[in-house]
Amino acid sequence: MPDNKSTWDWAVLRGDVWQQYGKAVVAALHYLPSSFDCPPCNIAEKLTSGYKAWEFLLYLYGLGLGLLYGILPERFFLNYCKLVLGIRLMNQHRITEANVREAHLVLLSFAHEFETIYCQCKQTRIHFVCPCMHSLVHLPCKVLRIGPPICSSQWTLEQTIGNLGKEIKQHSNLFANLSQRRIRRTCVNALMAIIPDIEGNQKSGGDIPQGSKDLQDRYVLLCTRDKHLERLQECKVYALERFLSMSNMDSVSVCRWARLRILTSQICYSAWKEWQKPLEKHCTACNVKVCHLFLLAVFFMPIITTPLDTF
């Protein structure tokens, strides 16, 4: 007896709902931090043609949770949440032992439940259980054996293929060309390893962009900044007073900076400049996490703390 698709109660993304859904994915674009590389495009249009692994990742384990809530029937949604939790834990660069345990439980439970609610022990549906479902179950144990999966993933190779592919200059004879490119890359890398100074000069200038201010510890303030001192609003003066444990600062004028590069090389933007642009033109990067608190960066300014006795 063939499987009838109308009995698939989880198949909710059809017709109009699917189109709407694709639009929602695109609309979410402007709320993603700019450090997230390219944001997912319309999944309804591009699913079968060149949707990238990174987009899938971002979409399924990032956006999907919010977008599918309310659309997917509850028990399927809960099952999906388990997958998201498991994969998010496994994709971390640092995985604690507690994480491994949790991911192990949650992924096992996901795999089991997946078969119960989707396949329902029907012979015609066993093909839902694709090979990757099984690999998923092994994932947490592998962390104990060979470290985080991200360390042994294919990203590096794909990246190498990508940047070698871009170097192809002779499209009529591409395999020979690629082969030569590869040899040249190897020679250059070896040379750079032997004489690191070859690339040195270029790098020292490029590390800190012009007009920026180095704050040490790999924090760098980046342009744009105020040319003249700007007077702060009262509420901000109050915040500053509390931060510096001072009182009665009447009027304060500061030079605001728009962007800050932090030690992870990510660049935070500030709301001051970002909000001047229309939403379509930027990706949101002014939400920052400081000591487990999520904050909105309004602007940046350097504060030089001078020991009191010098006054």
Added chain:
Amino acid sequence: MIPIGPQLQALYRSPDSASHMYYLHDKMCCTIADFDQTGGLNEYSDVLHGTDLIGACQDGCINENGIVLMFSIDRAQLYTKKLSSCWIYIWILLNLSPTECYKKNRVFIGGFIPGPNNPKNLDSFLFPGLQHLVGLQKEGLQIWDVALQHKVNSKVFLALITTDGPGMKHITGMVGYHGKHGCCLYCGMQGCRENHGKHYFLVLLKPLDYNVSGCTHDDIDVTNLPIPLHRRYHKNMCIVISLSNNSQYRTCRLETGISKPSIFSGLDTSSTLGLPHSAGSDIMHLAALNLTDLMISL
């Protein structure tokens, strides 16, 4: 094929990069000390935190001057609209810190197998590169270390082999993910197939009213999955090799899940983790593939 040996030697030629090569050893000493104290680790953030590499170090397979490599191979489609696939493999040097070893200038391109047709015998293309590696493993790699100002004899250890699902089948010599023993880690779990289907699927729960010959095992307890074993893999592989005729081979292939000996089995056992342990899991393809499956059923 670009030999890996001289590329490694070049890294020791400047004091800066030579000192980076000892990252693994330094960290490993700390990790082993931690491990001995508490019997486990609290946090995993690098390959060296895995018990497999810790074990290899404790057994003396990786010494102070040891070089630890990861092999990674995949098929690449160079143009989206033109038949232009080829295979590329790279070496990743795990001696370096995770912030260094995945960078463009520290990734060693091993070999390149031009297309556009798929290689009929992938092993034959991997052979020159691996033969060179075996040479290094057997005789050691002589390196002039600028930082220490003396000559060191390094042993090259191949820790991990990573590729995507279909590629794994060529590397490990197993039947592939649609076989009865479809797990690329060789965990021994058996799959089920549809009545007239040829593909097996690794389902945990036995379907209702199901009576396909050879697949009538009961539900599998997810909390108690078999552990992948090198010994079993090796034993079964020996059986498969020893068979003399075709029909025996077919039955045996079905039962053991091994279709041929892997080229990596030819490596010295003390300088690799051994299959199937060294088979890495590829979270990138896993996450992406998994998703498509779910999406399409949605």
